[in-house]
Amino acid sequence: MTESLAITKLSDLANPTRFLALAARILPWMAAVTASLFAIGLYLSFATEGDYQQGQTVRIMYVHVPAAWLSMMCYSVMALSAIGTLVWRHPLADVSHKAAAPLGAAFTLIALATGSLWGRPMWGTWWVWDARLTSVFVLFLMYLGLIALNRAMDDPSKAARVSAVLILVGFVNIPIIKFSVDWWNTLHQPASVIRLDGPTIDGEFLWPLLVMAIAFTLLFFTLHIAAMRNEIWRRRVAAQRRLAARAAGREA
Amino acid sequence: MTHTFYIALSYSVTASVALCLIGWVWLDGRARRRELAELEASGIGRRSSQPKGDAAQSYKP
Numbered sequence: 318m319t320e321s322l323a324i325t326k327l328s329d330l331a332n333p334t335r336f337l338a339l340a341a342r343i344l345p346w347m348a349a350v351t352a353s354l355f356a357i358g359l360y361l362s363f364a365t366e367g368d369y370q371q372g373q374t375v376r377i378m379y380v381h382v383p384a385a386w387l388s389m390m391c392y393s394v395m396a397l398s399a400i401g402t403l404v405w406r407h408p409l410a411d412v413s414h415k416a417a418a419p420l421g422a423a424f425t426l427i428a429l430a431t432g433s434l435w436g437r438p439m440w441g442t443w444w445v446w447d448a449r450l451t452s453v454f455v456l457f458l459m460y461l462g463l464i465a466l467n468r469a470m471d472d473p474s475k476a477a478r479v480s481a482v483l484i485l486v487g488f489v490n491i492p493i494i495k496f497s498v499d500w501w502n503t504l505h506q507p508a509s510v511i512r513l514d515g516p517t518i519d520g521e522f523l524w525p526l527l528v529m530a531i532a533f534t535l536l537f538f539t540l541h542i543a544a545m546r547n548e549i550w551r552r553r554v555a556a557q558r559r560l561a562a563r564a565a566g567r568e569a
Numbered sequence: 570m571t572h573t574f575y576i577a578l579s580y581s582v583t584a585s586v587a588l589c590l591i592g593w594v595w596l597d598g599r600a601r602r603r604e605l606a607e608l609e610a611s612g613i614g615r616r617s618s619q620p621k622g623d624a625a626q627s628y629k630p
Contacts, residue, residue, distance in 0.1 A: 374572045380583040423590045430586075431579040438575050536587065543594045550601035554608065561613040 391421035411477030416544035
């Protein structure tokens, strides 16, 4: 019953006009909640204590970890959308993975840049070619490749199918990123929040981190819905111009 | 360089990238909305809003 309800809701959203109406309704609320969470998160990020070993630099974690989490979550959203394109042929699935790619690239860039800025004072180096850092850099290149591929092809449905295959092949990198710190020796620390035996991080740091992670996640979904709406509009503009050109051709 | 420098730079980079992203999505949306309004104003509506007889063309979405 629940499953059929979920499928019905998903099918309802297959209508772009319905999706646009829903986006118009929820986007202002999502933006407001995101801004409020960022205000609370940023306050907590600077109001809490520093670490006994890392000192104040622990505050970099409150932007680095959420960005790194989003870099992987965004790719997972794209992989689900890719399945939606190839298996269910959901009309909004290709709009979804096309709109998500620049967002994923931006969050991965934030994770790489802030990681480097955290690494310099803590590790003594800006960058090392170890498993975690290299696999995240590969993820960044994959995002750029997908953006380039989507822009290189004129036919959106063909671009969507090719991108979807590439996204699913590239998904193998996500578990590699996640478990790279366990499988290989790296400078990067192992997981300390999402663990089977619970977080090992002190509550002083966990709360600002959680609030910032939720704020970043909501920012992603707000921007993703807005970017999907823009992509639907872009396709409507292209379709209407095509239609106008054909009508003009018939009249001539 | 002090730790404050690394913290300030990290937050600045994050804020800059996030603001660029928000700005890009917002400006892109505004430009598309303007294009749709211009098409509408010039009498080129969506196929669904046109008379039945003119619905021979197909396009997505």
